[in-house]
Amino acid sequence: MSIGTVSRVLNNSDHPVHPATRERVLAAIRALDFEPNALARGLSGRRTQILGVVVHDITDDYFNEIVRGIDEVARPAGYLVLVLSSYRDPELELDYVRRMRSQHADGIIFVGGGLQVPGHVDRLRRQVEAIEAEGGAVVMLAPNDLPWPSIVPDTDAGIAELVEHLVGLGHRSFAMLTGPDHLKTSVERAAAFRSALARHGIALDPRAVVSGGFERLQAAEALERLVEQGVRFTAVVCLNDQMAVGCLQAARRLGLRVPRDLSVTGIDDLPVTELLDPPLTTVRVPMRELGRRGMELVLSRLEERPFEAPTALACELVVRGSTGRVGRGSRKGER
Amino acid sequence: MSIGTVSRVLNNSDHPVHPATRERVLAAIRALDFEPNALARGLSGRRTQILGVVVHDITDDYFNEIVRGIDEVARPAGYLVLVLSSYRDPELELDYVRRMRSQHADGIIFVGGGLQVPGHVDRLRRQVEAIEAEGGAVVMLAPNDLPWPSIVPDTDAGIAELVEHLVGLGHRSFAMLTGPDHLKTSVERAAAFRSALARHGIALDPRAVVSGGFERLQAAEALERLVEQGVRFTAVVCLNDQMAVGCLQAARRLGLRVPRDLSVTGIDDLPVTELLDPPLTTVRVPMRELGRRGMELVLSRLEERPFEAPTALACELVVRGSTGRVGRGSRKGER
DNA sequence: CTGAAAGCGCTTACAG
DNA sequence: CTGAAAGCGCTTACAG
Known part of the structure; x- marks a missing residue:
């Protein structure tokens, strides 16, 4: 029962091993609660797993x-x-x-x-x-x-759907909260929004496009600042859900009712989104x-x-309660 | 510049190495973008990190x-x-x-x-x-x-505070949602509740104590079943927050307003708890x-x-909006 | 201060 | 089918 034989049994090697020998090896392994050393295995060229x-x-x-x-x-x-x-x-x-x-x-x-x-x-x-x-x-x-x-995740189609949805509800002026500038995910999502909006002849007011760093708190502050500055918009589109959650909180503090006074959207569809009040309209990333x-x-x-x-994974629009007709509350019935 | 010397430089060994030699080694390491093999290191007895x-x-x-x-x-x-x-x-x-x-x-x-x-x-x-x-x-x-x-985490004191809080609000009949029976965390939290309640002469109705498996959905179902069965209680205490979140959802579906019709509490203080409506009264585990x-x-x-x-880490009560006076809504002002 | 050598515990051609 | 041996890339007494 040499060390080589044990190795062959352990690895179910192609190399033939007599069934009786194999049994003896397995019995010893069980008796000693033997666990092969993963470092040695990796070192001798095997996959490290x-x-x-x-x-x-x-x-x-x-x-x-x-x-x-x-x-x-x-x-x-x-x-x-x-x-x-x-x-x-x-x-x-x-x-x-x-x-x-x-x-x-x-x-x-x-x-x-x-x-x-x-x-x-x-x-x-x-x-x-x-x-x-x-x-x-x-x-x-x-x-x-x-x-x-x-x-x-291919969010372009979902973002286009989202824009259709918002425009269909009468929205024409938007704010956009982006992620870090050096993150390609943010850059691409922003571009998708711009081109979908352009198809409706809508351009974003540069003052209404600000970074929320993909973070909840940063987004809440950003929204508050926009409102303070008197920038006008009826919907905030956030490039991820975390920021949309922040906006929901900020809106509450500002006394804005969502979606009656302001529609809020995200992207990702995090598990929390359906627990919120109102639950979030977003683009689902699987x-x-x-x-x-x-x-x-x-x-x-x-x-x-x-x-x-x-x-590429398809990402579709999920409509919930955070979007509604301009100045007229939720599309899905008021509360 | 033997392999041994390189090793000594790499590990800042006590063994003396001539400064000039050390420099040459470091230069080579940089030039080759050398990265020592962690498996070999671990195999020769060092910590694996x-x-x-x-x-x-x-x-x-x-x-x-x-x-x-x-x-x-x-x-x-x-x-x-x-x-x-x-x-x-x-x-x-x-x-x-x-x-x-x-x-x-x-x-x-x-x-x-x-x-x-x-x-x-x-x-x-x-x-x-x-x-x-x-x-x-x-x-x-x-x-x-x-x-x-x-x-x-020492939740006993926090649970005692929580019971004081609820009893102070007039609650006398409780439901309790527990975690898996084979989890000591659940067993201990349940015992802490029972003994704190006992100090007020309150015993739990056995029918009102059910497992929610520490899971949101299971807890939601459990609460719905209790209500269906006509078990009476004015507060549900959940042994973790996940289940409390489930109860908040179930309550909404059942048409029960929290906290006016039912008080709900958790344990843990997960980040979501303050985003909920109403935000959750819970015991904070750091x-x-x-x-x-x-x-x-x-x-x-x-x-x-x-x-x-x-x-042992102290865990204290965090009072938010999900608990209120029996039959009279939130302690912190109605909405 | 430097280097040659044993050893960590495996895998795997190689010899028998 | 079995075993002895080289080798993976390090660390560390040991000799000089």
Whole structure:
């Protein structure tokens, strides 16, 4: 019962092992509660079964929902998930990627990806190239400028639907709360809004377009400031739900009734949105599905089999109570 | 410039290295973008800087808030965090612990800990003993029957305050929604309620005590069933916030106004609670602090220094809008 | 101060 | 079918 034989049994190797020997090995493993050393395994060239997932912040429901989706596929495949919260700090993100290289992670999924900070993209690219060269699979789940495989939520159609909905309710003047400027997700969502509005001959008042940093509190302050400054609009479109939640709170403090005095919309469809009062009209991003499919893409690349599933996920409009006819309250009956 | 010298420079070893040599090594490291292999490091006996965190479900805000707290201390200490979602499945939990042993994780934090499933506790104990014997530090962040160091939220005083508050508002008949029976957290919170109520000579109607499994939807159904069955009570106390959120939704569907017709309370003080309508009266568990302190305990054990901070965290009552005088609406002004 | 060498625990050609 | 041995990339006594 040499160490080599034990290894063959443990790995269900093709190499033949006598059934009786196999039994003896298995019995010993059970008796000793033997657990092979994963470090030694990884060092001798095997897959480490470690996946790194780069998120912004695990307490942000957008990210933990996606991590959940990843986990749903990673666990049955035997993968351990390292959650790397970068808080959108390029240095920290890069540092984590280097650590993943050092750990010989089989894969990395960038969930928030797409920091357009000059210089950073190149350094990131170099690290990712090194990881890929060593057999790792890197995948992005957001719009980005890096040349790696991605699964991306396609919000354009949903945003167009949302604009139809709002225009149909009589809205003509809008405020828009954007995310960080260096985030491609924010840039693309903003562009989708502008072009959908343009189709109705509506242009955004530059003063009514402000960054809420994709954060709740920042968005609440931004809305309050707009109102203070006397900027006129009948609907605020927020480029994510977190900011829409902030707007709902700010509106309450300002004495504005939603949707009678102001319509508010988000994007993402976080689980909280239906608990709010009023519940939020938003564009649904299938977050768990995004995570699942991202992990499937990682696995298919590691196993070098083709990936058949679509790499863009449809996102549709979800109408709830936070949007209504201009000056006339909720479309779905007043309260 | 031997491999040994490089290692000494990399680890800032005590062993003397000539400054000029050190410089040459550092220059080469930079030039090659060299990243030492963490697996080889771990295999040769060094700390792996890997931490395993066992949670129930990363999309549950109770858990991701705690993971955030852990991360706040783990990251500056150079630790990588493996998030292990066990969904309260003993087999899965045990499997993850074995994997942690295999990975030579330096530490494991059980966040949800305390599954009182017969047999399981012993098997878990054996694994944890093996890990500790190999120099790992295991810590629990919930009440448990295992003999390992813990940081525990002390909700007893907060629950007593909550009962005072409700009794002060005139409530005498209560319903209680509990978590899973095999979870010590649920058992202890229930006991705290019973004894606080007993001090006022109030006993719970056995029909009014039902499990909501610590889950929102289950709790909503449970409340609807109680009302259907004609069980009488003026306040539902939920043993966590998730269930209280479910009750708020169910109450709305049932046409019960909170708090005029029914008072609802939770425990935890999740971030959502203040966004709800009405916002929730609850007992605040300092989740991030719990996570931070848990990681500090892990580090202090790894470094074999004494841990000075208290191992129980005070949890106080937070009064918001979901509780009011019996039959007379909110204590804080009607709407 | 520097380097050669053993050892960590696996996997996997290679020899038998 | 079994086992001895090289090798993965580090760390760390040990010798010089």
